[in-house]
Amino acid sequence: MESPDIICYRIQQRYMLEPARAGDYDGAVRAGVAAIIRHLRPPAPLPKPVLRTAADSTQFYLDSLERAVMARSGMLDGEDPLNTAQPGSGVA
Structure with a gap:
């Protein structure tokens, strides 16, 4: 499943930018992957x-x-x- 560019940009800005600026590239990637998984996971049934x-x-x-x-x-x-x-x- 593809994610629109705006979603990827928001994930980068919200979750990955600060850890990457601090030199924690592993943490930035982990935070980005976790955000993508949350975005792609279907919502819990009511x-x-x-x-x-x-x-x-x-x-x-x-x-x-x-x-x-x-x-x-x-x-x-x-x-x-x-x-x-x-x-x-x-x-x-």
């Missing part, structure tokens, strides 16, 4: 998202709907009607 089941989503919706109806009818006086139950926990 973790898979945690999927909610359809049953959890449906139960959460039903619990929220039940709580909203109860709040609208005055059955939850003194409570926050937006304080919905967690999926599957029901309404207390």
Whole structure:
């Protein structure tokens, strides 16, 4: 795989120039090779998202709907009607 000139130039400037100026040519080459490897290595895969089941989503919706109806009818006086139950926990 080829690297564009600008990438190679940046690697030289950022990682290799200072060690080479200090006379550490081995260190300059090692730093350059490490930077090239980091550039060519594919990024780590993102973790898979945690999927909610359809049953959890449906139960959460039903619990929220039940709580909203109860709040609208005055059955939850003194409570926050937006304080919905967690999926599957029901309404207390």
